[in-house]
Amino acid sequence: MKHKVVGANVTRVDVKEKVTGAAKYTDDIQPDSFYWGAQIGSNVVSGVLKGVIKNPDFDWSDFVYVDASDIPGENEVESVVSDMPLLATKEIRYWGQPIALLAHRDKHQLEEGLKNIKIEIEENPIYVSTIDESLSLKKEIIPQNIFKKRKIERGDIESGFENAKYVFEDIYYTPHQEQMYIEPNAIISWWEGEKIVVKGSMQCPYYVQASIKTVFHKEDKDVEIIQAYVGGAFGGKEDYPSILGAHAALLAMKANEPVKMVYERAQDISITTKRHPSKTTIKMGFDENHKLTTLQMEFILDGGSYETMSSVILARGMLHAFGPYEIPNVKIDGIIVATNTPPNGAFRGFGAPQSFFATESHIDYCALKMGISPFKLREINFVQRGGSFPTGQLLENDVMIREVYDELLKRVNYPVLRKEIDDFNSLSNTKRRGFGIATFFHGAGFTGSGEVRLASIAGIRLDKNGKVAVLVANTEMGQGAHTVLSQIVAEALELPFDMIYMEEVNTQKVPNSGPTVASRTTMIVGEVLRRACVKMRDAIKYNSLDDYLEKVSQYLGDKESESFFQQHLQPPKIKWDDVNYRGDAYGTYAWAIYGVEIEVDLRSFEVTLKNIISVMDIGEVVHPILASGQIEGGIVQSMGYALYENIIFKNGRFWNADFTNYIIPSIVDIPKMDVSFLNNPYSYGPFGAKGIGELPMNGGAPAVNNAIKDALGIHLTKLPLSPEQIMEAYERDL
Amino acid sequence: MRLELVINGQRYTIDGVLEDRRLLDVLREDLHLTGTKEGCGEGECGACTIIMNNEIRLACLTTAIQANNSEILTIEGLEKDGKLAPIQEIFMRSGAVQCGFCTPGFLISAYHYLKNGGSKDVDSIRHAVSGNFCRCTGYSKIIDGIQESHDLMSFEKNENSSKNSEKEATFIDLTTEKKQNSINSNKKNIFSVSTKEELCEFLKKYGSEAGILAGATDIIPSIRKGGEKRLYFADVSKIKSQFSEIVEDDKNIYIGAMATFKDIQHNPIIKKHLFELVHAAKTIGGYTIQAMGTIGGNIANGSPAADSVPALLIYDATIELTSLNSKREIKLSSFYLGYKKMDIMRGEFISKIVIEKKQFISTGFEEVGSRKAVFISKVSLAHSLKDEELILAAGSVSAFPKRLLEVEKIFLKQDLTKDTLLEYLSKDVIPLDDIRSTGEYRQKTLLNLLWSLRENLLKK
Structure with missing residues (x-):
């Protein structure tokens, strides 16, 4: 079917404000009078809070001070597991853990005030910072330091390994990754009578609303959450605004004025959520034909000091861990452990980049050990149409892994590239080139029955002038969601794009269409919107734009507007068993492959990215420029994860809390990328679209690792693939 | 203080500004020009990039006193008479904008680059916006957008200057304003x-x-x-x-200590005679930092990783120190006495760098960093060879950048082994572990760089 608006590169709906500087991000909002808020955090990694002492000689008259005793409702952060206090009262589990809050109209005075507050903590000098330390039980934060365990099982791994001709095992590690949105976390809050208003940089307004309701014991109507322009999020503003929003609202309650909290970069890096570090033990068994018969994995995530939402990240990590392969015998154990670090949270990919690093690196390692090409090994083992994943999910026409793989090899002209690389390597004394691939996928929407539980509602509102407002709680944070959703509505209503506009993302104006996470906005919310549009078209029968306005006017009569809402409908085929982890984990998957060519300097072992090629199936592409922009941006984040990004500890706290030492890729590090799409429409996505946001994060690190393996013949198991690590491995293997 | 500025063609007089109030806060809080963003507050992310007196600059690293009497262009000034600049139009449709928070900084950097005759060459574009970080786009579409704008931008001469600013000044009085934060609370x-x-x-x-x-x-x-x-x-x-001129006579090149790294990389005299200094200048921070940071500052900072110092050491540079009634000259190689300790006396400042012109057989400068722009080097190595005279200088491997005097003695001997080289190298430097790398990596890398340099030199 040919579409008019879907598939077209319409102008982003938010872009003019962004190129002129008119867009108001949270810190740009400047009420006539307001307080600056700040957090008083723990100055030790572990201990017991004894008290907070305000210098009696200091003039506190213009300050607002809040501690846990001021909380009207529950002192907890609403999450999947609400085990974290909003403000600590006794136990301190990480450096910087919020204890109290302070606000003043003058930023300078606020700093002075902070200096005059002394936190008294009985320090516990023993703490655990890493997964291995946590498992050693050097210190027990919670019983056994284990928050949660999960399991996926299929077939019989014991007989699988017994009958295997080849068995290879190794352990892979990945570090924290910071989202490093350019706009730090920022929130402003004020009270209107009994109503709390929170406006800020956030992904999920209804999460913030749930948090505030819990902390203040308020009803929906008394908590208004508004999204401001968001300067990047990537998961980092999924859960943290629930904390910051409640902090600001507490201060605003006592200040009787708006309170603005804007984190400084160092603070943002030091205490907000990050990608979970992981430790993955992986064992693969192959038969004599190199068929992957058996996979055993222990996938451990570092949840940080509170569990919060780690269990769903573990689930997604495990449900992608088996890679795009058909494997009869599988056992995957997932574990979340506790450490004395800030709670880890959402970051694009949500557990999958960690497990794919292990699986897709290990496949190449096994190929090397068996003396077969990693390409061939994948060809033998790719899951086919009609095949299934270890949860028992039957994959019908959805599977596109072979297609993206074939397309990539064609695009890079592999035999020619191979010869070029081999020729280069035989001539150069100081440099080695290599090419590696990673094959991967990403399930769109919430895991398992998550979407059923969410039961998202979205809608459209027809205005008297014929314009249509899109009513969703999904936020525009740069990814282009508001443009794409407007396109879907325009297409479904067969109206010109400029007759569609976005209603403000405000919990009092839009229904709860769910959080802006999990690659769900286009596919899930877009489809709900499309169905809402069908309702409108059922109500108003117009044939063309010519009679549209007339029919609208007849339909509305004296009314100013009419809204049409729709709730998410789970596609009939999807069945999921939450207890046994069996069934259809995701409605569909987007499929992808990366090919990465790198060059290693044999003197410094620095890696230069020479070429990055990506082929993906994301279903129907709603907006080609935005889609390729999402992929390119995701690739670059995954290159950062592969090569540079790492949180370094000093005395149990994060040390490299700045742009100079937390290394994200610069514009000079990234070559031109070749991004292309195959189109296999998804019948339950709007006009065939699938989710794409997280997909590009999953494959970068293993592709680079495999390219390094190709260049140097070394096997690395730990991110980032730093020159220091490469040098060590190269010298060891010489 | 009274701060007088012309911003986007509008004249402003602001009374009662603290001397050390950041220009970023003046723009955002006092004048409500919030298009200029703060992403890090430390001059690293580029979100606060502006143009001041036709030079690119970071508003978070500029104090009111430094900005006084200057002409400033911010993102709000790119739109003229209700019409967007072509680069804004192109950014709107090329995918160069996602979350938009870095966009004003990129647009200003790109605008400045194109206005000053920047080419369409991709690497030049990358260099010009290397001080700006983006976490959303993957950069490709930003580069495309700048390239596409290249032929469409037209610039009036002195477009931001006095013409419009003749208009009456907007007057703002902060004298009684309480909430005026400045760069520090210990009030420098x-x-x-x-x-x-x-x-x-x-x-x-x-x-x-x-x-x-x-x-x-x-x-x-x-x-x-x-x-x-x-x-x-x-x-x-x-x-x-007065102190940023770069001049030459028959014998020497004279670099004013307040010359910026941008001045240095574009100067024809330096480009002709001191290529490795150009090379070093291009690797200091991102381009915005190169446009602000001075060579004298880099020397006086005394950082072990000061990028320009190894490049100056191989040219055997002399620095001129000026005090009230006198001047003295000292070899850069004997200027550093220890970590952040220098042979500088009370009342003296570095006024000039003097370098004798020579014909070299070979020169080179190499740096190893954590990424390809905006990094602090893990190791750097520079060399020059003139007849029999070899100079080797290294950065980030000792308390201050220094010549490898022991290695120089044996470096070109025929029967040298890598082990012997390491032995001599260990006499010169013992690299340490820090936040960026390990001492072991630094030592091995420096050894490898030296060994491959030696192979190349022996071929010549």
């Missing part, structure tokens, strides 16, 4: 000096408590982080032009 004292003599007197008066704000790219972050011990600072904006 900042003075503006108008002559060389004033600077010398200032330095004499405050001795070790005095510092010079030239580029200020290191000092301001250091003050904000609470790491700066000095209390008194002299803003040298008014005398900068």
Whole structure:
């Protein structure tokens, strides 16, 4: 079917404000009078809070001070597991853990005030910072330091390994990754009578609303959450605004004025959520034909000091861990452990980049050990149409892994590239080139029955002038969601794009269409919107734009507007068993492959990215420029994860809390990328679209690792693939 | 102080501004020009990039006193008479914008680049916006957008200057304003000096408590982080032009200490004679930092990783130190005495770098960093060879950048082995572990760089 608006590169709906500087991000909002808020955090990694002492000689008259005793409702952060206090009262589990809050109209005075507050903590000098330390039980934060365990099982791994001709095992590690949105976390809050208003940089307004309701014991109507322009999020503003929003609202309650909290970069890096570090033990068994018969994995995530939402990240990590392969015998154990670090949270990919690093690196390692090409090994083992994943999910026409793989090899002209690389390597004394691939996928929407539980509602509102407002709680944070959703509505209503506009993302104006996470906005919310549009078209029968306005006017009569809402409908085929982890984990998957060519300097072992090629199936592409922009941006984040990004500890706290030492890729590090799409429409996505946001994060690190393996013949198991690590491995293997 | 500015063609007079209030806060909080963003507050992310007196600059590293009497262009000034600049139009449709928070900085950097005759070459574009970080787009579409804008941008001469600013000034009085934060709460004292003599007197008066704000790219972050011990600072904006000239005579090249790294990389004399210095200048921070940071500042900062120093050591540079009534010259190779310790006396400042012109057989400068722009080097190595005279200099491997005098002695001997080279290298430097790398990696990398350099030199 040919579409008019879907598939077209319409102008982003938010872009003019962004190129002129008119867009108001949270810190740009400047009420006539307001307080600056700040957090008083723990100055030790572990201990017991004894008290907070305000210098009696200091003039506190213009300050607002809040501690846990001021909380009207529950002192907890609403999450999947609400085990974290909003403000600590006794136990301190990480450096910087919020204890109290302070606000003043003058930023300078606020700093002075902070200096005059002394936190008294009985320090516990023993703490655990890493997964291995946590498992050693050097210190027990919670019983056994284990928050949660999960399991996926299929077939019989014991007989699988017994009958295997080849068995290879190794352990892979990945570090924290910071989202490093350019706009730090920022929130402003004020009270209107009994109503709390929170406006800020956030992904999920209804999460913030749930948090505030819990902390203040308020009803929906008394908590208004508004999204401001968001300067990047990537998961980092999924859960943290629930904390910051409640902090600001507490201060605003006592200040009787708006309170603005804007984190400084160092603070943002030091205490907000990050990608979970992981430790993955992986064992693969192959038969004599190199068929992957058996996979055993222990996938451990570092949840940080509170569990919060780690269990769903573990689930997604495990449900992608088996890679795009058909494997009869599988056992995957997932574990979340506790450490004395800030709670880890959402970051694009949500557990999958960690497990794919292990699986897709290990496949190449096994190929090397068996003396077969990693390409061939994948060809033998790719899951086919009609095949299934270890949860028992039957994959019908959805599977596109072979297609993206074939397309990539064609695009890079592999035999020619191979010869070029081999020729280069035989001539150069100081440099080695290599090419590696990673094959991967990403399930769109919430895991398992998550979407059923969410039961998202979205809608459209027809205005008297014929314009249509899109009513969703999904936020525009740069990814282009508001443009794409407007396109879907325009297409479904067969109206010109400029007759569609976005209603403000405000919990009092839009229904709860769910959080802006999990690659769900286009596919899930877009489809709900499309169905809402069908309702409108059922109500108003117009044939063309010519009679549209007339029919609208007849339909509305004296009314100013009419809204049409729709709730998410789970596609009939999807069945999921939450207890046994069996069934259809995701409605569909987007499929992808990366090919990465790198060059290693044999003197410094620095890696230069020479070429990055990506082929993906994301279903129907709603907006080609935005889609390729999402992929390119995701690739670059995954290159950062592969090569540079790492949180370094000093005395149990994060040390490299700045742009100079937390290394994200610069514009000079990234070559031109070749991004292309195959189109296999998804019948339950709007006009065939699938989710794409997280997909590009999953494959970068293993592709680079495999390219390094190709260049140097070394096997690395730990991110980032730093020159220091490469040098060590190269010298060891010489 | 009274701050007089022309911003986007509009004249502003602001009374009662603290000398060390950041220009970023003046723009955002006092004038409500919130298009200029703050992403890090330390001159690293580029979100606050503006143009000041036709030079690209970071508003978070600029104090009010440094900005006084200048002409400023911010993102709000790109739109003229209700019409967007072509680059804005192109960014709107090319996918160069996602979350938009870095966009004003990128647009300003790109606008400045194109206005100053920047080419369509991709690597030149990358260099020009290397001080700007984006976490959303993957950069490709930003580069495309700048390339596409290249032929469409037209620039009026002096477009932001006096023509519009003749209009009456907007007057703002902050004298009674309470909520005026500045760069630090320990209130450092900042003075503006108008002559060389004033600077010398200032330095004499405050001795070790005095510092010079030239580029200020290191000092301001250091003050904000609470790491700066000095209390008194002299803003040298008014005398900068006297001390930033780059000239030559038959024998020597003279580089004013207040020349920026951008001045250095574009200067024809330096490009002709001191190629490795151009090379080093291009690797210092991102391009915005290169446009602000001065070579004198890099030397005086005394950082082990000061990128320009190894490049100057191989040219056997001499530095000129000026005090109230005298001048003295000292070889850069004997200027550093220890970590952040220098042979500089009370009342003296670095005024000039003098380099004798020579014909070399070979020169080189290599750096190993954590990424390809905006990094602090893990190891750097520079060399020059003239007849039999070899100079090797290394950075980031000892308390200060230094010549490898022991290695120089044996470097070109025929029967040298890598083990012997390491033995001599260990006499020169013992690299340490820090936040960026390990001592072991640094030593091995430096050894490898030296070994491959030696192979190349022996071929010549």
